[in-house]
Amino acid sequence: MEKRGGCVVVTGFGPFGEHAVNASWVAVQELDKLGLGDRVELHIYEVPVEYRTVQRLIPDLWIKHRPQLIVHVGVSGMATAITLEKCGHNQGYLRLDNRQFCPDTQCCVDGGPECLQSCIDMDDVCRRASAAGPDVQFTVSTDAGRYLCDFTYYTSLHESHGRSVFIHVPPLGKPYTAAQLGRALQTILEVILDMGEHSEDQINCDCKH
DSSP, X not given: OOTTOEEEEEEEEOOBTTBSXXXXXXXXXXXXHHOSOTTEEEXXXXXXXXXXXXXXXXXXXXXXXXXXXXXXXXXXXXXXXXXXXXXXXXXXXXXXXXXSOOOTTSBSSTTOOSEEXXXXXXXXXXXXXXXXXXXXXXXXXXXXXXXXXXXXXXHHHHHHTTOEEEEEEOOTTSSOOHHHHHHHHHHHHHHHHHHHHHOGGGTSOOXXX
């Protein structure tokens, strides 16, 4: 794989609950301004906080773009650092979405395994991003929250055989600005693409379900 090459899709969420301005979508828009270099074809999408839309949109994005990697960004009111999620979960979706709906089965994929992990080594990404020296803190997590963030991540991991990443950002100003969040996303993606340059298996993997 050529350095910084390929197609990358990045999604952020629309408004929900107390997040009238969703920091995840703001961060994705900032990333779009910064870009990932001339060799990367970057596509961004705002995703409504709706289970049914996620179930339809995520497979469509993979079919439409055939990306090297898809990155989903969500906001967490509990986060104080840029949080790299290591896995998505299939069950436990009880909270209603923006349309007052939740899945009847309370799961993402009927019969799917309870947990799917990203093929990307998020611990390594966290170390490398932190060493890159941006003015933000990075951490890793194994619990994306059993709401649309976790639901989206699992759906994407299942569709992509692991070639997905989920990043939680704090709300705007708590403590980071939109520009800081955008630069943090850029740093993470540059790290992942560099890892892919040196090891094809880092991204072009086929994790078994």
